[in-house]
Amino acid sequence: MTKTVAIIGGGVAGLETAKQLNSLGYSVKLFEKTNTLGGHVAKWDRLFPNKRHASEVVSSLTLSQGNTQTITETTVHSIKRENQGFVISANSSNHEADAVVLATGFELFPAEKKEEYGYGLFENVITSADLEQMFKKHGKPVMASGHKPVRIAFIHCVGSRDEKVNRPYCSKVCCVTAVKQAIEVKEALPNSEVFCFYMDLRMFGPGYEDLYKEAQSKGVTFIRGRLSESSEIEGGRVLIKAEDTLASTPLKMSVDIVVLMVGMSPLRGTNKLATDLGLSINADGFIAATDLHTNPTGTATNGVFVVGACTGPNNITDTINAAKATVLDVHNYLSR
């Protein structure tokens, strides 16, 4: 009899896992709480490092699902063991499965928690996600008043590497995203002045360092120093203050738009699902890996697997790799 796998979460991690399990002949049920597949990536405009369209990645995943049963607008509230399998309670119905994969992903750090940065208070302080929406809708950043911005500042590490908001970890992808977005702004608005305020530049992946060099050649100015506060001035413009740490002097400037590079936070609903299933949560609030080196996608609970950003901040490339690893683990488990 065909074994069933339930995948919770229809983002990149869930979609890749579903696609591969489906091609191995399993019956796959993919649960997604919103009405669209693709998770956060579906809301993105273009991806680092090569600025290809996010929609291409999402389509390539959604169009290769085969017989996967996608159940959208459905929130899973509990998963319980029953006999050798599991019962998934979602909305008002129950589903059975022989194995469960948690691919619930992440949520973006709520930027209004950094009250001094002014998100939610000043109209021209936006997040990186807001900027992607602007690129999708208008192809360029626009001020709240509709005016064309001249000066745009990107602030790295908002809700990451910050003990004060309980997010001491690095969110991995924000530095390269900021560099990518800075280049996109320069290309869309050639006369703009773009600044990136960073603490460190984490350009770890293939093509990332080249992206940094490209940004510099296109005139993006990098200032090493963390934003201390934003204030609003005339015209809805924003006055920002930081320290130019390389010169050991305080610095201030007025800009038209401030883009906060928000980090990846653990999704609040995942914690309960995971602990109900006996999974441990690590110090950063994400689902803990069994062994960081030899078994990064495994769990200590039989039949329950984890993949993607619910285990920690991740980019698409490494998520796809993790999904493929998880698929092997699921397959081995179901073939025992």
Add this chain to the structure above:
Amino acid sequence: MIDFGFTPLVASITDLDKANVNLAKQLTEQEPSFALCISCGSCSATCTAGQFTKFSFRVMCHQIRKGNAKEAIAEASKCMLCGKCTLACPRNVNTRNIISLVRKAQTTTP
């Protein structure tokens, strides 16, 4: 004006709204690799003059970018043009050319 015996302290903050970054722009046009500096400090670490004076190529470029051109230009005279910084730079910034451009700017900048 009255002398009350004290005067308001002047702030040392860098105001990028008011800074004059013309020299920085000029240098980038004449030597595009100027934009590629990542402030790693390889240049100033290996600098011959830097062993005996306070001269630092990295600091000089940084001052120019902030708009403190005058002080920076004065520093450029300490360079001995040995070229070790150019050899060391991981980003292939043409440091020696920048020094000579800055020296040329010295004669033209008021």
Add this chain to the structure above:
Amino acid sequence: MKLEGKRKIWNEYQKDIADDKYFYVRSCIRQAVFPGSENTYLRIMRDVLKKDVHESAHHTTCTGIGYHTEVVPFETIQTVVARNFALMREAGYENYTPSCVTSFGIYTEILDTWHHFPEEKKRTAEYLKKATQRDFQEPGNMAHTSDIIYKFRHQIAEKAKYKLVNRITGLPLKVVDHIGCHYAKMFPEKGIGGAEHPHVLAGLIEAFGGEVIDYPERRHCCGFGFRQYFIKANRGYSIAASKKKFESMEPYQPDLILTNCPGCNYFMDRWQYALAEMEGKTYDTQGNGIPVLAYEELAGLMLGFDPWEMGLQMHQVGIETLMDKIGIPYNLSEKYKGAKGEDLGVPESPRNIKFYK
């Protein structure tokens, strides 16, 4: 500015303020520099709002100035504070309302200390007993007098004869609110609206129909740090803080600066004169300077109290332009007359800032 964002923050920082029966303690600096302001507060509370406000002739300074300049040790100030609390209970009151923001900061700090370190409270009780034979109890409620005026702002506005509106253009007057650092920066939850977006004075301005101006250095200190200001060698640092604020608010051309701290009121007012005489610059376009008022002084003006009876002639920056804008009548010939109409002489006019006499 997104108002919903600000309102969310205001709602997070609300505090309990007593309704009536207040024990009032005065401010050292206000008594000396703006003597009419505290009497104005009492007039508003007793005559207008019909509240019970009690003052004890035996109360002392909180010694905050001494404490902050490291002249008065912590044990001493705790004992002095305990004594004031003892006087309050002896008079039969439990709602403590200091007039000075530094005092407010001292009281909050000491109450917080006693909460976390009960042994300090015990020792203070022993010292007080030894020194004065008095016992003390903490107040049931502690609020700054600007909190009280804030609480009753709508009632005051209803009884007001004037509004913060330009009588010629009909537009609201632009008012900058400046709140003392010791009000909300030390214990944000003890200030209405928290540390970054305090509402205690903004609410008052709105109640009188004015427009609150937000500018980048709104929360910057005025520079009245006792150690900075009292020593001439540090005074340049002190005045630079106020100057930074003036330069930041200048583009908005405010009509009034509203303060709730005696030190800030003093600085915002006096430093405009000092900067005008030192550097020849005023921060408005008429060479008048931006008028500065304390919250009681503003409430008093709105209620129609005579400006000279309130002591507004002691302000260095002339408030005549503000009264003209609102349409408050005043008699310039009465400005420098004593209580019995005697001639007190007229101060010397400064060179670079306007003066009305």
